[in-house]
Amino acid sequence: MLTQSINGFQAEAHALKREIALQCFASTEVCCKTLFPKRFEYPFSKAHKQVFAALDDPSIKRLCIAAWRGFGKSSILQLGYPAKRILSRNVKFIVPTSCTSTQALRQSENLKRELTSNPAILDIFGSMKSVDLFSQEMWMANNPHRNCSGTLVFPRGMGQQVRGIIHEDSRPDLIIVDDLEDKESVLSEEQRFKRKDYFFTDLLGSVDLSNPNTRILYIGTVMHEDALLKNLLDDPGWTSMRFEIVMMTLSVIGLNGIPTMTLGSYMKRMSGRDCWTNSTWSTAILPRQDR
Numbered sequence: 001m002l003t004q005s006i007n008g009f010q011a012e013a014h015a016l017k018r019e020i021a022l023q024c025f026a027s028t029e030v031c032c033k034t035l036f037p038k039r040f041e042y043p044f045s046k047a048h049k050q051v052f053a054a055l056d057d058p059s060i061k062r063l064c065i066a067a068w069r070g071f072g073k074s075s076i077l078q079l080g081y082p083a084k085r086i087l088s089r090n091v092k093f094i095v096p097t098s099c100t101s102t103q104a105l106r107q108s109e110n111l112k113r114e115l116t117s118n119p120a121i122l123d124i125f126g127s128m129k130s131v132d133l134f135s136q137e138m139w140m141a142n143n144p145h146r147n148c149s150g151t152l153v154f155p156r157g158m159g160q161q162v163r164g165i166i167h168e169d170s171r172p173d174l175i176i177v178d179d180l181e182d183k184e185s186v187l188s189e190e191q192r193f194k195r196k197d198y199f200f201t202d203l204l205g206s207v208d209l210s211n212p213n214t215r216i217l218y219i220g221t222v223m224h225e226d227a228l229l230k231n232l233l234d235d236p237g238w239t240s241m242r243f244e245i246v247m248m249t250l251s252v253i254g255l256n257g258i259p260t261m262t263l264g265s266y267m268k269r270m271s272g273r274d275c276w277t278n279s280t281w282s283t284a285i286l287p288r289q290d291r
Contacts, residue, residue, distance in 0.1 A: 152167045
């Protein structure tokens, strides 16, 4: 009798875990809230839900998202979304790319740590740690199943080689570019050219565009009228999403501390400048005379 009860309990627990896993596979939003509740502790806004809808739409192959700093775009695109893809076993080769190799490695290590030590992931999916390849520079999320031997994660900083690298006969099928430009480099015409050249030649040149599963995501904050991000937002070949917070209240966007003050008033008090000229808080572009 006791054995039957234990078996019944185990069957129910297994069925529940399976249902949770299926919900995470179907929705990046559910994956974020279920597996990473501390990172995503605040309610998602309508803007966030639009981002989730785009991420969960497999027909969108090139997605460009511009939003203010503090939106949570890096957490969603560098943690929640790639974790969902890895756990659901439908991505072979991910290249997370940032302005510097240090930043790319840090985001990659955050993802790795969650996949190998997050209690919810361990309970539902098991550890993703690989015995054979698990360095900072390149690591395998060990989730073998049928014809999938796991997912290779290869973080890169601006200028580092990507083109020509192949994993098990596969080119990268998911590239996530996060803030390839910074506020210093974007002011230099030469540096803007270098970033565009690296993006279009090296990053885009590293993928197999004939592969229907290939996806390229670019996220950042617009800091210049000729920035790469601005160019992509205006490119009809990309699905573009742009979010601004000019004159919204802090309570609306989920920031704490001064729930009744407009963001414009807050930023003006903190920095002495109107918020729409501060690229940290807005994706609006600086006019030429302010460059």
